[in-house]
Amino acid sequence: MQQLTEIRWHARAGQGAVTAAKVVAETALAADQYMQAMPEYGPERMGAPIKAFTRISKVPIEIHCNIENPDIVVVLDDSLLEIVNVADGLVDDGVIVVNTCTPPAEVRARLSMPANARVACVDASGIALDTIKRDIPNTPMVGALIKLTGVVDMEAFKSLLAKNLSKKFGQEMIDANWASVDRAFEEVTVA
Amino acid sequence: MPEHKTLAATGNTVVAEAMRQCKPDVMAAYPITPQTTIVEEYAAMVAKGRVHTEYVTVESEHSAMSACIGASAAGARVMTATSSQGLALMWEELHIAAGMRLPIVMANANRALSAPINIHCDHSDIMGARDAGWVTYFAETAQEAYDNTIMACRVAEHPDVMLPVMTTLDGFITTHSIDRVSVMDDESVSGFVGQYVPKTALLDLENPVMHGAFSGLGGPYFEFKKQQRIAMENARKVVKDVAEEYAKLSGRPFDVVETWGMEDAETAIVVMGSTAGNTRHVARDLRAKGERMGLVKIRVWRPFPHVELAAALKGLKAVAVLDRAESFGAEGGPLFLETRSALYDAAERIPVVDYIYGLGGSDVKLELIERAYKDLSDIAAGGAAPAGPVYLGAREEA
Known part of the structure; x- marks a missing residue:
């Protein structure tokens, strides 16, 4: 991994981007x-x-300005693709991960982005509804993010997730969240 | 030796944590963005019994500081927090707290003042309180905000000082970003700050005293002010002594004027708060390219470290000052005025350029810092200094 990795999250308030x-x-x-x-x-x-x-x-990390040239962009809601330039400033070999049912090639065609950058898609909302039973796509999106970038360690993420969830929920909810992460990790596709 | 724990936490969370570890008897506070999470988290800790503080909910910042003054005069260890319009609303009480020599510790989440309405970072609020007689710290990071809060407690209550202390952190940038912070165990911090034993206390019925009395013509008002001046001068040494002792505990050294790359620098930027980080980042890059740039960070704003600053800037070819506040109609912003005054006794005249930046949370992009350093290089090479103050990054040169 390079010395500094910068991630920008796009979402609608309430989808858990800040938490992610x-x-x-x-x-x-x-x-x-x-x-x-x-x-x-x-x-x-x-x-x-x-x-x-x-x-x-x-x-x-000494800098405190906004991230203008992200290495990674995570989009939690594909309706934002129409109204926000999510690829803005993305580095040449960057990656955009989108929560959508649309195939990555189609998403790519709608974005203005560097030729070497990758677009990855996963139906994180669908996965969240299946597993967690609620459309909270942030957790599966991290699973996809890890698959594509290895920016953090999967086991470390899952163990932290369990620790955070165990404050309010039982093992069933932890298992559901783990399942959502694993499925997104498996199902994400790249163009 | 203390136990150190590394957290992922916001500046506000660790300020609330430091306050809890200092065990104040009373906190009176009113919430205001972006200070809110300090008092919110503190109130939660009181409710859960994690700290035994009398938490006074009040109807305004004016009342918050009034309650703090009353409690402090009564003999309590008192802390609070505010920001922006809240600090402005406290203005008359700030002077009273200092004049009554009450060692109140207050965190300020640095934020712009209206109008236009703006909730984001700059240092206008603090500069409005500049002459109120409070010892004032600036933090670059959440870590420094934590450390400063603990040191502030000792400085305020030191018998040679007995002044209120403000510890400031940049609104949102430091208050709300999750950062890597090392905190110490409760016992180490509590042991370091110790128990506050007031010399006089209104609640000490055996030894009645009068606080905040009238002092008309011929009264001691003038001499009271001289004593405040002496106390603030005394704070210079106390700030350093406390920092030295704290460094032994924390492992984090502290200088009132922190320098980077100044050993052989030809030019330097003087800055306070979170922008010191952005500046060091740029200076590091420029140094790697062989440019002889330095950074001078002011960690204590009052008492202003003019001697240390002049020593740090000695012999430079040009200096830039980054001001995150205005002093409309003056030759530059508040930090510029201090810096140039500090250099007045220098053997050789050093050109100083003032840059007003980041007002109302305007993003401090690295290219803006690069531009200031570039100007300095030009001046060092014999070019003319730009007429200041320069509005760094303003969308049009209005």
Whole structure:
């Protein structure tokens, strides 16, 4: 992994992007890396387009500006593809992961992005409905993210997920979340 | 030796944590973005019995500081937090807290002042409180915000100081970003700050005293102010002594003026708060390319470390000051005025350029810092200094 990895999350408020940005950062910390996670600050309205950011680094992170040239973009809601330029500033060899039923080649055709960058799609909402029984796509999206980028360790993520969930839920919910992560990891496709 | 625990936490979370570890007797606070999570999390800790503080919910910041003043005069260890309009609403109480020599510790989430309405970071709020007589720290990171809060407690209550202390952290940038922070165990922090034993206390009925009395013409008002000046001068040494002792515990050294790359620097940027990180990042890149740039970070704003700053800047060819606040009608922002004043006694005149940046949370892009360093290189090479203050990154050169 390069020294600094920058992730930008696009979602609608309420889909858990801020939580996902945070949990990925916490997973990196568990591997003794340096990290930052922050929402794009503003008034919070359920359903409004929001951004969140995660930075992961082997060395201390000193910068505090917004992420303008992300290595990775995660899109939790494909209706945002119409209204937000999610590929904005993506690095040449970057990757965009989208929660959608649309095949990656079609999504790619709709985005203006570098030729070498990859587009990956997974039906994270469908997976979440199957497993967790609610359309909260953030957790399976991290599974897809890990498959594509290895930005954090899968086992470390799953163990942190269990730890966080166990504060409010039982083993059944932990298993459902783990299943959602595994399925997204398996089902994500790339173009 | 203390146990250190590494957390993924926001600046506000670790400020609330540091306050809990200092065990204040009273907290009176009113929520305001982006300070809210400090008082929210603190209130939750009180409700869960994790700290035994009398938590006073009030109807405004004016009342919050008034309650803090009353509690502190009564002999309690008192802490609070605010931001922006809230700090502005406290303005008259800030002076009273300092004039009554009450060692209140307050965190401020640095935020712009209206109008236009804006909830994001700049240092306008703090600069409005500049002359209120509070010792004032700035934090670059959540880690520094944690450390400063603990040190503030000791500085405020030191018998040679007995002044209120403000520890500031940049709104949203530091208050709300999750960062890697090392915290110490409760006993180590509590042991470090110790028990507050007030010299006088309104609740000490055996030894009655008067606080905040009238002092008319011919009264001691003037001498009270001189004593505040002396106390603030005393704080210079106390801040350093406390920091030295704290560094032994935390392993994190502290300088009132922190320098980077200054050993052979020809030019430098002077900055406070989170932008010091962005600046160091750019300076590191430029140094790798052979440019002789440095960074000077001010960690304590009051008392202003003019001697240390002048020493750090000695012999430079050009200096840029980054001001995240205005002083409309002055020659530049508040930090610029201090810096140039600190350099007045320098043997050789050093050109100093002021850059106003990041007002209302305007993003501090690395290219803006690069532009300031580029200007410095040009000046060092014999070019003319730009007329300041330069509005760094403003969308049009209005």
